[in-house]
Amino acid sequence: MKKVMMGTEAATMAVKLARVQVVSAYPITPQTVIVESLADIIGRGELKAKYMPVESEHTAMSSCMGASLAGARTFTATSSQGLAYMHEMLHFTAGERVPVVMVNCNRALAPPWNLYCDHTDSLSQRDTGWIQYYCADAQDVLDAILIAYAVAEQALLPVMINLDAFYLTHTSEPLDVPDQETVDLFLPPYHASLKLDVNDPKTFSIVCGADLFSSIKYKRQGDTLAVARLWDQVAEKYNSHFNRLHKTVEAYRTEDADLCIVSIGTATGTIRLAVDRLREEGLKVGSLRLAMIRPFPLEGLQRAIAKVKHVIVIDRDVSFGAEGIVAQEVKAGLFGHRGDLKVTGFVAGVGGNDVTVDTIIPLVRQAISGYGNAVEAGMSLWAEVLP
Amino acid sequence: MSEQIRAKRELFIPGHYGCPGCGATVAMQQTLSVLGEDTIVVMTAGCWSSLIGIYPYTCLTVPVVSVAFGATASVAAGIKAGLTIQGNDHTTVLAFAGDGGTFDIGFQPLSGVVERNDDILFICYDNEAYMNTGIQRSSATPAGAWTTTTPDSARKGQRKKNMVEIMAAHRIPYAATASIGAPEDLKEKLEKAKNIKGSRFIHLFASCPTGWRHATELSIEVARQAIKSRVFPLYEVFGGDTWQLSSMPEKEGVDAYLKHQGRFKKMSVEERDRMQMRVDDDWQRLINRCQAPRAVG
Ligand SMILES: Cc1ncc(C[n+]2csc(CCOP(=O)(O)OP(=O)(O)O)c2C)c(N)n1
Ligand SMILES: [Mg+2]
Numbered sequence: 001m002k003k004v005m006m007g008t009e010a011a012t013m014a015v016k017l018a019r020v021q022v023v024s025a026y027p028i029t030p031q032t033v034i035v036e037s038l039a040d041i042i043g044r045g046e047l048k049a050k051y052m053p054v055e056s057e058h059t060a061m062s063s064c065m066g067a068s069l070a071g072a073r074t075f076t077a078t079s080s081q082g083l084a085y086m087h088e089m090l091h092f093t094a095g096e097r098v099p100v101v102m103v104n105c106n107r108a109l110a111p112p113w114n115l116y117c118d119h120t121d122s123l124s125q126r127d128t129g130w131i132q133y134y135c136a137d138a139q140d141v142l143d144a145i146l147i148a149y150a151v152a153e154q155a156l157l158p159v160m161i162n163l164d165a166f167y168l169t170h171t172s173e174p175l176d177v178p179d180q181e182t183v184d185l186f187l188p189p190y191h192a193s194l195k196l197d198v199n200d201p202k203t204f205s206i207v208c209g210a211d212l213f214s215s216i217k218y219k220r221q222g223d224t225l226a227v228a229r230l231w232d233q234v235a236e237k238y239n240s241h242f243n244r245l246h247k248t249v250e251a252y253r254t255e256d257a258d259l260c261i262v263s264i265g266t267a268t269g270t271i272r273l274a275v276d277r278l279r280e281e282g283l284k285v286g287s288l289r290l291a292m293i294r295p296f297p298l299e300g301l302q303r304a305i306a307k308v309k310h311v312i313v314i315d316r317d318v319s320f321g322a323e324g325i326v327a328q329e330v331k332a333g334l335f336g337h338r339g340d341l342k343v344t345g346f347v348a349g350v351g352g353n354d355v356t357v358d359t360i361i362p363l364v365r366q367a368i369s370g371y372g373n374a375v376e377a378g379m380s381l382w383a384e385v386l387p
Numbered sequence: 388m389s390e391q392i393r394a395k396r397e398l399f400i401p402g403h404y405g406c407p408g409c410g411a412t413v414a415m416q417q418t419l420s421v422l423g424e425d426t427i428v429v430m431t432a433g434c435w436s437s438l439i440g441i442y443p444y445t446c447l448t449v450p451v452v453s454v455a456f457g458a459t460a461s462v463a464a465g466i467k468a469g470l471t472i473q474g475n476d477h478t479t480v481l482a483f484a485g486d487g488g489t490f491d492i493g494f495q496p497l498s499g500v501v502e503r504n505d506d507i508l509f510i511c512y513d514n515e516a517y518m519n520t521g522i523q524r525s526s527a528t529p530a531g532a533w534t535t536t537t538p539d540s541a542r543k544g545q546r547k548k549n550m551v552e553i554m555a556a557h558r559i560p561y562a563a564t565a566s567i568g569a570p571e572d573l574k575e576k577l578e579k580a581k582n583i584k585g586s587r588f589i590h591l592f593a594s595c596p597t598g599w600r601h602a603t604e605l606s607i608e609v610a611r612q613a614i615k616s617r618v619f620p621l622y623e624v625f626g627g628d629t630w631q632l633s634s635m636p637e638k639e640g641v642d643a644y645l646k647h648q649g650r651f652k653k654m655s656v657e658e659r660d661r662m663q664m665r666v667d668d669d670w671q672r673l674i675n676r677c678q679a680p681r682a683v684g
Contacts, residue, residue, distance in 0.1 A: 018554045021469070022469055023470040024468070048472075050502070053496060054461070054503075055502070058461070058496065059464075059496045059499055065458075065462060066463060066465025069462075069465075069469070070470045072467070072472055072473060088457075092455050097675070175638065196427050196466060198425050198426065198449065198478055201449055201450045201451075202453075203445045203451045204451065204453065205452060205453050205454070206441070206451070207436065207441050208441065208442035279682030301540070325484060367670075
């Protein structure tokens with residue numbers, strides 16, 4: 001059924017369609033719409049779930065972990081400071097191998113306070129062991145959450161679905177809402193293979209020595225790496241039900257490109273417009289959206305830029321003292337494979353600066369010529385810095 | 388049902404890694420003997436998460452999860468929610484944390500859980516310091532006690548936080564103090580707590596020979612002395628407003644309690660007198676709140 005929805009509403013709809021059993025969350029702008037509307041639909045009995053209006057994000061994640069350990073399908077949502085407040089429990093949840101699915105609304109971290117789009121919140125949690133997916137539009141939000149449950153419950157790893165603050169959380173878009181029966185076919189109820197069960201007592205996460213510790217982490221590393229392929233397989237299955245494909249990377253006009261602009265999140269749509277414009281000028285440009293950051297979609301990236309000579313990365317985030325985080329990831333992924341490749345990293349659109357076609361085109365020209373308004377800081381060039 | 392289950396298997400089997408004379412192990416043993424097999428235990432950083440065993444060994448045969456330090460109550464509440472939505476309304480979810488995991492780092496989640504009246508039993512085994520990390524002060528450490536993080540004159544200046552009062556202020560359905568020095572009373576309270584719906588809190592006094600510097604065979608004796616001297620009175624609070632004394636010890640000075648414990652050795656006479664005064668004041672305050680005491684030894 002066609003509907004017009006904001007990204008946050010698409011998320012709520014997906015949670016309902018996934019028949020989530022426990023929702024535990026704490027409000028924060030711009031995620032609030034999600035917790036409010038979930039309270040509403042659970043209150044009205046449209047979703048048969050336990051709603052836990054908890055006192056903090058640490059507790060939201062802890063209780064999701066507990067509910068998941070008891071075998072229930074769980075959901076939470078947060079943003080920015082809230083995600084940072086969860087940090088300890090992010091590591092714990094991934095290590096406990098429970099399939100919690102969470103929406104994070106990408107918002108700048110204080111100080112100074114700023115409510116707008118920035119990816120530093122989730123990217124600075126990339127080493128916690130969570131699968132990280134970055135949505136392109138509202139349809140992607142709805143579909144990715146459903147795919148996420150299927151992937152999480154198969155891999156026994158938690159998944160974070162990221163939505164750009166306001167550009168996606170609060171923008172209304174037309175989208176297709178799948179019917180419940182087909183979703184039920186795609187996503188059957190969760191049956192935990194290991195859980196807290198008095199009839200089959202198990203002990204979880206007590207102390208373990210160095211010998212076993214290393215093996216447990218090694219296994220988890222393998223299982224996490226495997227999610228890049230697993231996601232694409234599950235996405236194909238989703239496609240067979242609903243006719244929409246959401247893979248870990250999304251290439252646009254890269255086949256014959258010399259230059260490729262790599263990005264995550266909603267900026268990709270705008271970047272494609274810039275690509276079209278630059279192509280009209282005869283420049284062989286393409287765009288690559290990394291939908292997944294953890295596990296890093298290495299194969300997809302390498303395939304997409306196999307013939308490219310110059311990669312531009314647009315980061316809406318920074319790792320202070322280094323450079324844009326996506327640029328770091330891309331460089332690390334290409335090291336040893338493409339020694340000839342030039343990589344230029346830009347930091348643009350942080351704290352809610354709009355990334356428009358008119359932002360991108362000059363950056364591309366600067367990457368090629370070496371001249372422009374973006375200013376250097378370490379290995380990256382910063383757009384939008386006051387003189 | 389619990390009687391049949393109890394006959395089936397031991398829930399606390401030999402082989403824990405605790406110190407000789409550990410009060411916290413007695414606390415768990417007593418607790419599980421009443422709660423029975425239909426129990427899920429959530430524990431956290433602290434002595435219990437170390438003494439339970441090192442993977443693949445454990446001394447408990449009920450399901451256990453050991454979670455982040457501040458998260459005992461919140462994980463327990465999540466487990467309960469997960470069980471309930473799947474139709475299980477009988478399993479007791481026990482959050483079992485030390486004083487640090489209750490009074491300090493676990494305080495906010497505990498307050499949240501109790502305010503929402505989530506259906507869990509929270510037991511704080513109180514050994515009055517962070518023992519697992521080497522005897523550091525907590526807000527449960529009494530004034531006058533030595534710890535490794537009390538730089539001012541090597542003993543704590545501030546008094547102990549009263550957790551049961553704080554729980555009562557939440558209007559919790561059931562809160563009680565109990566002690567490994569009064570096992571019959573503890574059992575009764577556990578039975579009661581087990582059968583009440585909503586949040587339940589037991590503040591369980593558990594001596595620690597290693598941290599309190601007393602002989603290992605004196606753990607129960609020291610706990611008894613804490614009751615007798617009125618340092619640790621036994622009482623219950625129903626619904627946050629009905630206070631009930633569990634025992635009425637004769638007025639006996641604090642000295643008999645202090646004398647076995649090295650941690651109080653450095654107390655001055657003035658500090659000892661101040662402690663006595665506070666014990667008397669607190670007792671009076673408690674008596675004023677309480678109904679007539681039950682006849683319990
Ligand atoms: C977030 C966090 N901070 C600090 C620690 C280190 N730590 C582990 S146990 C502990 C003290 C535990 O004290 P208590 O709760 O009283 O339990 P006990 O050791 O006395 O049994 C501390 C500080 C930790 N594990 N996690
Ligand atoms: Mg302690």
